[in-house]
Amino acid sequence: MDVIVLGGGLMGAASAYFLARRGARVTLIERKRIGSGATVASFGNIRRSGRYLSQLPLAHRSLRLWGEAEKMLGRDVEFRATGHIRLIFDEGSLADMRAYAEAARPCGLDLEEISPREISARFPGLGPDAIAASFSPRDGSGNPRLIVPAFAEAARKLGADIIEEADVETIKHTSAGFLVATAKGAFAAECLLNTAGAWGARIAAQFGEEVPLSARGPQMGVTEPLPYRILPVIGIWTRDKDYGAYLRQVERGNIVFGGAAERVSVDLDPGHAAADPMRLPAQLRAVARLLPAIARVAVIRTWSGCEGYVRDMLPVMGRSATMPGLFHAFGFSGHGFQLGPGVGDAMAELITTGGCETPLDDFSVDRFSHNNGA
């Protein structure tokens, strides 16, 4: 079976790898450089806590693969299962966390509730005003710069062709499948997988499939390096988006942070998302509630990335509803980094076997069409 994968972010590179592992002949076409889209901008959170319940089976599948990534890809992609703590500062958010934990338990996610005394004993310096926290011990983080090149290189070793800096000119459907004309030549295959991230809705629209997707850029920042003390990823349960911050410390010592600032709208042409320095003070105030010591640390860089947010905040994954041989995996709505390896594995299973053991129905491309009643 021949498959063209369109878009070389985490979803495309992981799909190329798992497709090649299942024996498919794969051509991955990326119009820029591999991994240079939303993925490289990611905070790197490998978090299941708080995820939509319908996504947990896919998130579990993905977490297992993150755990195998170093062995599977032959490279340390800095996956560290250091745990994920979410601090709680008010009773309403505590009730939200407990309700979520109860609903998520039958779906295979166990969240531990911890008291203020345990927070200060186990995680000194974090959230002195917190009234409780949840802790998910098997979650953690990975390096957004390493994972896509690692998947692409491993796919190449299995025989996949990785074509970079190839602007796509036309996509045609022929009796034999798909013909993709690019600046680097034309490529043909019986199947086409659309992993074009924030640009994925444009590809779908070419086949008459409308997906309500907006391109937006969350804002991130990183501090100077400090002694490595903070192991888990830190977030918050809150109903107030002005406080919805998160942070983690990388092993080299820098503290990466994000959240709390509004995601700005991004023009898909050229798709460059810029961080806004005016948003930094409010963002840092929210981060300081989680880690007061950040007030004494210098921020050395801010950035953003162009991510596709679907109206219901769920991705589009699965078969096209209009075109046999076409598949989609795009619109990961700000939480695709954790899912990436699982998405690649699930899409490869679906394309090569016609079925997928992980439920994908909630992500179908036609859920927004009138005929579907959505």
Ligand SMILES: Cc1cc2nc3c(=O)[nH]c(=O)nc-3n(C[C@H](O)[C@H](O)[C@H](O)COP(=O)(O)OP(=O)(O)OC[C@H]3O[C@@H](n4cnc5c(N)ncnc54)[C@H](O)[C@@H]3O)c2cc1C
């Ligand atoms: C700032 C930021 C922080 C984030 N933090 C987290 C986090 O902590 N945890 C988490 O789980 N998720 C996070 N996310 C979300 C996560 O990074 C994304 O959901 C995920 O990386 C999306 O991967 P992708 O492969 O779908 O898209 P991308 O990485 O954007 O890849 C799509 C690729 O398709 C290419 N492309 C587009 N059109 C075409 C075309 N016509 N032909 C060829 N190539 C094309 C693009 O150039 C791009 O390289 C974050 C996102 C951002 C922006």
